[in-house]
Amino acid sequence: MQILTPHVYWAQRHGEIYLRVELSDAKVRPSVHQILLCCSTAQAHGAKGDNEYEFSLEFLEPVRPEINHKSTQRQVDIRIKKQEERWWDRLTLQEKKPVFLAPDFDRWLDESDAEMELQAKEEKIHKISVESRVRKDPYLGLKKGYLFMYNLVQFLGFSWIFVNMTVRLLILGQDSFYDTFHTTADMMYFCQMMAVLEVINPLLGLAKTGFFPALIQVAGRNCILFVIFGSLEEMQNKPVIFFVFYLWSTIEIFRYPFYMLACIGTEWKLLTWLRYSLWIPLYPLGVVAEAVAVIQSLPIFDETLLFSLPLPAVLGHSLSFSYILQLYLVLMFLGLFINFRHLYKQRKRRYRSRKRKVH
Numbered sequence: 574m575q576i577l578t579p580h581v582y583w584a585q586r587h588g589e590i591y592l593r594v595e596l597s598d599a600k601v602r603p604s605v606h607q608i609l610l611c612c613s614t615a616q617a618h619g620a621k622g623d624n625e626y627e628f629s630l631e632f633l634e635p636v637r638p639e640i641n642h643k644s645t646q647r648q649v650d651i652r653i654k655k656q657e658e659r660w661w662d663r664l665t666l667q668e669k670k671p672v673f674l675a676p677d678f679d680r681w682l683d684e685s686d687a688e689m690e691l692q693a694k695e696e697k698i699h700k701i702s703v704e705s706r707v708r709k710d711p712y713l714g715l716k717k718g719y720l721f722m723y724n725l726v727q728f729l730g731f732s733w734i735f736v737n738m739t740v741r742l743l744i745l746g747q748d749s750f751y752d753t754f755h756t757t758a759d760m761m762y763f764c765q766m767m768a769v770l771e772v773i774n775p776l777l778g779l780a781k782t783g784f785f786p787a788l789i790q791v792a793g794r795n796c797i798l799f800v801i802f803g804s805l806e807e808m809q810n811k812p813v814i815f816f817v818f819y820l821w822s823t824i825e826i827f828r829y830p831f832y833m834l835a836c837i838g839t840e841w842k843l844l845t846w847l848r849y850s851l852w853i854p855l856y857p858l859g860v861v862a863e864a865v866a867v868i869q870s871l872p873i874f875d876e877t878l879l880f881s882l883p884l885p886a887v888l889g890h891s892l893s894f895s896y897i898l899q900l901y902l903v904l905m906f907l908g909l910f911i912n913f914r915h916l917y918k919q920r921k922r923r924y925r926s927r928k929r930k931v932h
């Protein structure tokens with residue numbers, strides 16, 4: 574029986590060499606020593622029938638001694654690890670390619686494609702490790718359950734306010750503006766007191782909300798609700814309350830259900846779009862409405878001297894709370910800027926990562 578040389582096809586990745594030997598039903602005896610691969614196959618079926626086949630390759634750079642090989646009915650697949658993870662310019666030490674060797678176009682990648690493949694593999698491994706770390710959290714179910722209930726309660730509260738105001742507007746028209754506070758304030762107090770949890774949640778690692786944006790949001794609204802509307806009876810029948818409450822509840826009836834779905838790993842595209850788009854007109858309108866409320870309250874604080882700070886006689890009797898509110902007016906627009914930027918980034922991040930997932 575004569576010894577023949579089989580056709581060998583090759584491809585590489587940064588860390589590995591793939592060889593495919595076109596022989597069927599081969600019993601392979603491969604051995605690799607630093608850079609020399611000797612491969613003999615006993616009694617294989619090749620193009621010239623049953624024969625003994627043999628080939629050897631002197632690799633461009635050192636490889637690891639372990640060889641992974643698998644014979645199938647059609648071919649022999651050999652995988653060899655490179656000693657150093659590096660892209661090779663060619664397979665063999667000799668510049669001239671042996672005649673039995675050819676590229677394996679089924680596996681062939683050029684260097685940049687292989688890099689992208691490597692990157693995709695690393696990203697997949699990273700994702701799996703993050704997911705398994707998250708899965709390891711024994712309280713995950715409890716945390717999600719708590720957040721789900723919190724969001725549900727807020728959704729119901731704000732929906733009640735929104736529906737109540739809408740129905741009253743449809744029935745009473747503009748007259749409904751004047752008693753918004755008396756009909757909805759209790760529920761708004763409840764929802765906004767609960768909203769303090771939105772500042773605490775990120776501190777406890779329960780939600781991924783930004784701490785400062787949440788603080789600005791909750792502190793800003795509660796200042797308007799409790800200090801301006803709650804403590805000044807003269808403000809409580811002003812139409813501005815209608816606009817403030819309506820703008821607040823309009824965003825919340827979309828934001829909380831969006832979070833509820835996130836807690837159970839679901840998403841509705843339209844709801845996501847509304848959560849990440851409605852704030853664009855609503856936020857500035859909300860700040861303007863709140864600013865109008867603050868401006869309307871200034872003379873009332875001056876008159877009633879409520880919350881005024883006592884001063885030494887040489888400086889006058891007291892400092893009206895309206896001065897603090899004027900400073901707050903400036904802070905409001907600073908808060909608007911910070912949160913607008915935050916929400917803009919959240920929107921961009923959301924749509925950028927969604928686009929990437931599609932490809």
Ligand SMILES: CCCCCCCCCCCCC[C@@H](O)CC(=O)SCCNC(=O)CCNC(=O)[C@H](O)C(C)(C)COP(=O)(O)OP(=O)(O)OC[C@H]1O[C@@H](n2cnc3c(N)ncnc32)[C@H](O)[C@@H]1OP(=O)(O)O
Binds near residue numbers: 824
């Ligand atoms: C230091 C003293 C400060 C004094 C401040 C003085 C200045 C005050 C100025 C204040 C101006 C306020 C004006 C305002 O009251 C006017 C209005 O509200 S008008 C109505 C329109 N308003 C809005 O649209 C704002 C609504 N509010 C918000 O969007 C949030 O409160 C805000 C904190 C601003 C942003 O939210 P967040 O950072 O949470 O963004 P995301 O929604 O993208 O969430 C990020 C990820 O966290 C997950 N998450 C968040 N919360 C929950 C939750 N409760 N349950 C479950 N999951 C939650 C969310 O799913 C996101 O996860 P992922 O990234 O995986 O998608």
